[in-house]
Amino acid sequence: MTLAVLTELRGELRLDEPLASHTTWRVGGPARRFYRPADAEDLSRFLSQLDPEEPLLWLGLGSNVLIDDRGFAGTVIHTQGCLAALERRGETGIHAEAGTACAKLARFAARLDLVGVEFLAGIPGTMGGALAMNAGAWGGETWPHVARVRTIDRWGRIRERGPEAFSVGYRQVEGPEGEWFLDVDLELTPGDGAAAMARIRELLERRAATQPTGLPSCGSVFRNPPGDHAARLIESHGLKGYRIGGAQVSDKHANFIINTGGATSSDIACLIAHVQDAVESRTGIRLVPEVRRVAGDSA
Ligand SMILES: Cc1cc2nc3c(=O)[nH]c(=O)nc-3n(C[C@H](O)[C@H](O)[C@H](O)COP(=O)(O)OP(=O)(O)OC[C@H]3O[C@@H](n4cnc5c(N)ncnc54)[C@H](O)[C@@H]3O)c2cc1C
Ligand SMILES: NC(=O)C1=CN([C@@H]2O[C@H](COP(=O)(O)OP(=O)(O)OC[C@H]3O[C@@H](n4cnc5c(N)ncnc54)[C@H](OP(=O)(O)O)[C@@H]3O)[C@@H](O)[C@H]2O)C=CC1
Ligand SMILES: C=C(O[C@H]1[C@H](O)[C@@H](CO)O[C@H](OP(=O)(O)OP(=O)(O)OC[C@H]2O[C@@H](n3ccc(=O)[nH]c3=O)[C@H](O)[C@@H]2O)[C@@H]1NC(C)=O)C(=O)O
Structure with a gap:
């Protein structure tokens, strides 16, 4: 180019x-x-x-x-901080562009007495990222609230698509090849906004009590394997606090890897592989990363 x-x-x-x-x-x-x-x-x-x-x-x-x-x-x-329009659509709809902060949308909904997306308040990220990952917490997930999305392809063509165009699971979304999320229309449930705001506060407190939220991380590194928790497996293998270079398995939550300062991407990648190997050698379970690797020369 x-x-x-x-x-x-x-x-x-x-x-x-x-x-x-x-x-x-x-x-x-x-x-x-x-x-x-x-x-x-x-x-x-x-x-x-x-x-x-x-x-x-x-x-x-x-x-x-x-x-x-x-x-x-x-x-x-x-997209973060740009493409960030957020507005009410009709009685129970919210329209958000891909760069809108999830935290902002959760509070915006509560202020409109629309409920069900309180869980988004503690997820650091944009609505585009939440759609791509089917972000979720505390029993809530992004896609059940989606009425439609608009996508854009690499030629700049914009399409409107319903949720039926996407195959959605736990931290997994597959849709039409070569399209990215431009914006979303959510359909929410009318309810008690003050109660929703109280739930947001409660969920943020729970998160602060269990996760190292103030330190540089990517949240859970691995998906939970069926019927178990990655954190339990990692902790039970004595890996809390284990470090490679500047990357360390969090002492607070074993499925978080912290950049203690000066970590490289390579330190983190080596620690991810070490945790996978250690857990697999004793349990036979190969933990699957939730975080997405971006290689130096690919999308
Ligand atoms: C402290 C902490 C706590 C976390 N807690 C949770 C949690 O409770 N639940 C949870 O699900 N996640 C959690 N996460 C992980 C992360 O916040 C979510 O996955 C979030 O949805 C990612 O959003 P993002 O905007 O940062 O996406 P990015 O990290 O920027 O991108 C993630 C992926 O989505 C793609 N993508 C981004 N925007 C678009 C778009 N517009 N269209 C198509 N693809 C796109 C990217 O290419 C990439 O593949 C946590 C992370 C941290 C640091
Ligand atoms: N950013 C990061 O690197 C990390 C963030 N976190 C945590 O994740 C959560 C979300 O983070 P992030 O996505 O960065 O979003 P922010 O915390 O930056 O919030 C995004 C927007 O949401 C609105 N908002 C946030 N908190 C409040 C509040 N208490 N009252 C009213 N409006 C609020 C604000 O909108 P407005 O513009 O209208 O003020 C803000 O600009 C936070 O709890 C944060 O501490 C955790 C780890 C890393
Ligand atoms: C942070 C993320 O999402 C989080 C989400 O915030 C929380 C709350 O709903 O539930 C998931 O964590 P999680 O399964 O580890 O939930 P937690 O409640 O923290 O822990 C579950 C269980 O793991 C065990 N546990 C947890 C932490 C730890 O250090 N050691 C340990 O053994 C405990 O038994 C605990 O009861 C999501 N992670 C995944 C991979 O599904 C993310 O995806 O980035």
């Missing part, structure tokens, strides 16, 4: 942008190109001008990605 062909853009294009400052693990090398769109139309125009071979990476808050120390040899589309 030659930069000269990009015309009439209103967003912000950065070159060699360090991705460590756009991930909650605070690791990851530079992105060759990093684009913050002004709005959906601007994003569509940007994508329509890209080389079809250009590797693309969609990034929200970066709270579930492990980006290679060598960075990303392609273009990052950064």
Whole structure:
């Protein structure tokens, strides 16, 4: 792609942008190109001008990605804090663009006396990331509340799709190839907003009591295996506090890996592999990462 062909853009294009400052693990090398769109139309125009071979990476808050120390040899589309329109639609609907913070949406819903998405308040991330991961906590998940989404493909074409176009499971979403989430319409239940706000506070307290929320992490590193908890398996193998370089299995929650300061992506990747090997050698269970690895040269 030659930069000269990009015309009439209103967003912000950065070159060699360090991705460590756009991930909650605070690791990851530079992105060759990093684009913050002004709005959906601007994003569509940007994508329509890209080389079809250009590797693309969609990034929200970066709270579930492990980006290679060598960075990303392609273009990052950064939605967090831009593409962040949030509004009521009808009596029980909420429309949110992909870059809207989950925490913001949870409180917005409660203020409208709409209930069911309180669990989103403690999930650091964007609605785009929540749709891609089917983010969930405390018995709630993202997709049961989705009425429709709009997607955008690498040529900038926008489509509206219903939930039936996606196969959704525990921390897993599969949909039409080569489309990313632009925005979502949620359909919520009318209820008691004050009670929803109280539940948000209660869930945040529970989370602070059980998870190392103030330290750089990506939340749970592994999915829970059927009928068990990854944290229990990791703790029972004496791995709490185990470290490689600057990466450490949290003493507070065994399924969290903390960047204690100065960790590299490679330290974290080595620790993930060590935990997998240790647990598998004694139980036969190979833990499956929930976090998504981004290699230096792929999307
Ligand atoms: C302290 C902490 C607590 C956490 N607790 C929870 C929890 O309770 N429950 C839970 O489910 N998760 C939890 N997480 C993990 C993480 O917050 C969620 O997975 C969140 O949904 C990721 O959102 P994001 O915007 O940061 O996505 P990113 O990390 O930026 O991206 C995640 C994946 O989604 C893709 N993606 C991002 N935006 C889009 C888009 N618009 N369209 C298509 N694909 C896209 C990315 O390419 C990437 O593959 C926690 C993380 C931390 C750090
Ligand atoms: N960001 C990170 O690196 C990490 C965050 N966390 C925790 O995850 C949760 C969500 O984090 P994140 O996604 O970064 O979102 P933020 O905490 O930045 O919140 C996003 C938006 O939600 C609204 N909001 C948040 N808290 C309140 C509040 N108490 N009252 C009213 N509105 C609020 C604000 O909207 P407005 O713009 O209208 O003020 C804010 O800009 C928080 O509990 C945070 O502590 C945990 C680990 C890492
Ligand atoms: C943080 C994430 O999501 C979290 C989500 O916040 C919480 C709350 O609903 O439930 C899941 O954690 P989790 O299964 O570890 O839940 P917790 O309640 O913390 O722990 C479950 C059980 O694991 C055991 N446990 C937990 C922590 C620990 O250090 N050691 C341990 O043995 C305990 O028996 C505990 O009862 C999600 N993780 C996954 C992989 O499903 C994330 O996905 O990033």
